[in-house]
Amino acid sequence: MIDFEAPKPIAMANNALETVAINMMRPHSRYFDENEHEIPxxxxxxxxxxxxxxxxxxxxxAEGKKKKEKEGKKRPPIGYQSLTFMLEMLSWGDVGMYxxxxxxxxxxxxxxxxxxxxxxxxxxxxFNAEKPTFGAMAMTEPQAGxxxxxxxxxxxxxxxxxxWVLNGEKIFVTGGHMSLLESDGIVVVWATxxxxxxxxxxxxxxxxxxxxxxxxxxxEDKMGIRASDTAxxxxxxxxxxxxxxxxxxxxxxxxxxxxFKKAMATFDATRPLVAATAIGVARAALEFVxxxxxxxxxxxxxxxxxxxxxxxxxxxxxxxxxxxSAWLLVIKAVWMADNRLPNSKEASMSKVRAGDIxxxxxxxxxxxxxxxxxxxxxxxxxxxxxxxxxxxYEGTGQINRLIVARQILGYRGRELR
Numbered sequence: 001m002i003d004f005e006a007p008k009p010i011a012m013a014n015n016a017l018e019t020v021a022i023n024m025m026r027p028h029s030r031y032f033d034e035n036e037h038e039i040p041x042x043x044x045x046x047x048x049x050x051x052x053x054x055x056x057x058x059x060x061x062a063e064g065k066k067k068k069e070k071e072g073k074k075r076p077p078i079g080y081q082s083l084t085f086m087l088e089m090l091s092w093g094d095v096g097m098y099x100x101x102x103x104x105x106x107x108x109x110x111x112x113x114x115x116x117x118x119x120x121x122x123x124x125x126x127f128n129a130e131k132p133t134f135g136a137m138a139m140t141e142p143q144a145g146x147x148x149x150x151x152x153x154x155x156x157x158x159x160x161x162x163x164w165v166l167n168g169e170k171i172f173v174t175g176g177h178m179s180l181l182e183s184d185g186i187v188v189v190w191a192t193x194x195x196x197x198x199x200x201x202x203x204x205x206x207x208x209x210x211x212x213x214x215x216x217x218x219x220e221d222k223m224g225i226r227a228s229d230t231a232x233x234x235x236x237x238x239x240x241x242x243x244x245x246x247x248x249x250x251x252x253x254x255x256x257x258x259x260f261k262k263a264m265a266t267f268d269a270t271r272p273l274v275a276a277t278a279i280g281v282a283r284a285a286l287e288f289v290x291x292x293x294x295x296x297x298x299x300x301x302x303x304x305x306x307x308x309x310x311x312x313x314x315x316x317x318x319x320x321x322x323x324x325s326a327w328l329l330v331i332k333a334v335w336m337a338d339n340r341l342p343n344s345k346e347a348s349m350s351k352v353r354a355g356d357i358x359x360x361x362x363x364x365x366x367x368x369x370x371x372x373x374x375x376x377x378x379x380x381x382x383x384x385x386x387x388x389x390x391x392x393y394e395g396t397g398q399i400n401r402l403i404v405a406r407q408i409l410g411y412r413g414r415e416l417r
Contacts, residue, residue: 026093080337091284100228224382281362286361300317
């Protein structure tokens with residue numbers, strides 16, 4: 001059964017994270033928004049130390065053995081649920097700064113989804129190292145956005161050295177610069193071992209920081225999430241060990257769609273988490289509106305019939321409904337992930353809904369407060385700018401709607417585009 005209340009361990013952790021959000025994120029939000037490519041090392045180092053001390057690791061769901069209750073029953077798994085609550089709170093503090101929290105990020109998620117047990121042990125351990133370490137995933141290319149079958153970054157096996165040689169360009173890599181800046185960082189690069197095979201030729205490769213032939217060529221100047229870097233990466237005869245190919249070596253022998261399915265499995269795990277970050281931003285905006293209205297003597301009278309409410313009361317309540325409905329979809333998707341149930345449809349539904357409501361709520365919040373909402377004196381206009389990316393990365397709203405429609409109607413990708 002899905003429990004909509006945060007389990008006690010999660011609630012306690014969230015209290016600590018709220019203190020971090022209030023004291024270490026909000027006071028510096030404006031500075032790092034205006035100084036986009038400056039790295040918030042004080043926050044990074046503090047979070048790294050705190051996570052190591054508390055055993056939170058790299059903000060990745062634990063796969064350890066489940067502890068038993070006194071009566072002998074197993075506790076329900078809450079790895080992804082715990083991570084969801086944490087990410088929502090940190091994004092309530094500042095979603096851009098959250099994105100530079102030490103950890104494996106999408107890179108670790110890809111290893112979790114596509115790697116062998118040996119690869120998980122090898123590559124994920126580095127995110128619990130003594131110094132902050134980062135991971136990223138590189139999929140998008142200049143000619144390949146939502147259409148992953150158009151990926152042209154190539155991986156060719158050099159049989160003499162037993163190494164993969166990667167060539168190509170990746171763009172819009174979230175955290176790509178930070179992941180290649182530190183010596184233990186990784187970027188999971190999706191490339192094709194057979195350009196004629198389309199998606200069936202796609203494979204994931206772990207490219208470690210310091211690999212010759214790998215270069216960050218551009219850092220994007222963005223509308224929102226400006227504390228986080230978004231990089232372009234060029235791979236020119238970059239050599240990686242044979243074992244850095246994610247998954248069993250058997251998948252090299254013949255083109256199958258398994259590589260593509262593993263890439264999509266990464267998104268099934270992470271899309272609800274991205275949705276949670278969107279909800280954190282939306283909650284921040286909605287709470288600011290309610291606090292501002294309260295300061296001006298406007299209280300929301302819950303329980304009245306809608307026809308007896310003022311327009312602004314109805315607006316605020318409608319925003320609350322949007323927020324809570326999106327949160328329930330997220331909780332369902334991560335509950336399914338924790339219980340190892342197929343959640344592709346639910347993951348995409350949560351991402352669609354959260355990306356939609358965060359845009360609506362932040363926009364409406366700015367409109368309701370007028371000049372106050374538009375002013376840079378407050379963070380509301382920043383949250384408005386931060387919001388839109390939630391509907392774009394990790395699969396656009398349009399793509400995720402297609403995924404949901406295909407699963408509900410029973411169509412394949414080539415049948416419903």
